[in-house]
């Protein structure tokens with residue numbers, strides 16, 4: 001083993017330290033100064049030599065490994081990889097799955113530098129986000145990740161028939177632009193559906209959007225100005241709070257406990273920030289799977305009324321209840337027109353049609369239609385025709401029954417597997433619906449480090465920092481149970497359990513009362 005890597009880093013550079021270390025090692029390998037098979041000094045030794053945190057060196061070595069420059073085995077060390085025969089091996093690496101997305105070539109070629117021209121937005125420069133945005137999991141991993149249904153279960157055949165029928169009966173008119181507010185019969189169907197959930201709404205208040213993600217974006221355009229404050233749940237939905245940050249908002253996370261949002265913290269944050277919006281998922285929250293306690297719904301609305309804060313209620317997976325009646329949406333209790341309800345077909349049918357909906361207070365319908373029109377003129381009329389027919393035929397309800405059953409079993413399998421595989425000191429939520437659950441790791445473990453090791457063995461999960469708008473969360477991870485088969489869920493949890501065991505020297509058993517959030 002070498003004693004020292006003799007690297008230099010530039011602390012005044014805007015390039016993250018771990019990337020500088022990875023660059024330097026990569027360059028030494030490319031120049032033949034480090035030969036295949038050579039064992040690199042330990043991360044601890046490199047950290048000491050460079051005066052950086054050991055985690056920085058671990059991240060650098062992980063980047064190099066994912067790029068195929070080095071290999072490592074738990075407890076054995078890190079070795080220069082023999083790259084002979086690796087297709088396309090080159091300094092920037094290849095953008096295939098399981099490898100880093102290459103850096104901006106300008107960093108290597110002296111081309112146009114876009115970095116300083118990027119608008120202020122969500123964090124892209126912290127170690128975590130640099131890693132996350134540059135690296136993808138290997139393609140064949142067991143995916144306990146994402147909030148995405150299992151594509152194997154999509155009722156594609158039924159959709160094909162429905163699409164055919166729309167084209168036969170509507171002909172070319174289904175291929176025209178539609179009204180910006182959406183296809184009226186689908187808006188009517190949704191209003192009827194919501195009435196069953198206690199939400200009384202005029203179809204004119206329902207707007208069709210390209211997935212609920214667009215609904216959030218349009219609302220941010222309508223309500224937010226740079227510097228405005230937005231409150232979100234912490235942990236919360238990544239592409240929700242990052243979207244608000246992309247619109248220039250200051251995002252503050254409100255902690256949760258087993259009963260959902262902590263209302264005293266919400267009240268304090270409203271007083272401190274005078275927020276423009278509260279974004280919340282009271283039913284089967286992403287990532288925790290938790291439900292807002294029944295006795296918190298009224299007080300939550302009272303707090304928002306007192307501080308004049310509008311509420312964006314994300315209903316994304318509220319129909320995925322397994323064995324319990326989901327609570328009424330907040331919108332069902334709102335008689336002041338303060339709550340905007342956001343929904344989607346993505347989690348109960350197929351995300352590929354990109355159809356979601358907003359239920360708006362009357363005052364926002366006009367301005368929102370205008371923004372929708374300015375953004376994309378209208379959502380696909382063909383898709384809306386097909387969705388309308390699909391729902392009216394009862395095909396959505398039939399599909400829902402099926403996936404609720406499949407998901408319930410998968411959740412059960414996941415819970416049992418966790419019970420078997422995870423050591424004392426790990427805690428997790430036990431949701432009654434939705435798509436994901438939330439794990440608190442035993443003291444001392446870091447979910448990103450575990451992710452590196454898990455990906456090497458074929459498991460992908462979502463590390464905790466993804467769900468924290470302003471950093472933190474490394475002691476948590478999110479597991480998705482709706483996308484993989486029972487067998488693969490069991491295999492995935494075994495991998496997770498063994499990775500945790502191997503890091504066990506840092507695990508200390510905690511008292512059972514330790515909270516999971």
Ligand SMILES: Cc1ncc(COP(=O)(O)O)c(C=O)c1O
Nearest residue numbers: 147211212213237286316344346
């Ligand atoms: C909580 C939550 N809301 C909204 C969305 C957006 O989904 P879509 O745009 O497909 O409706 C997602 C997607 O993962 C989500 O997890």
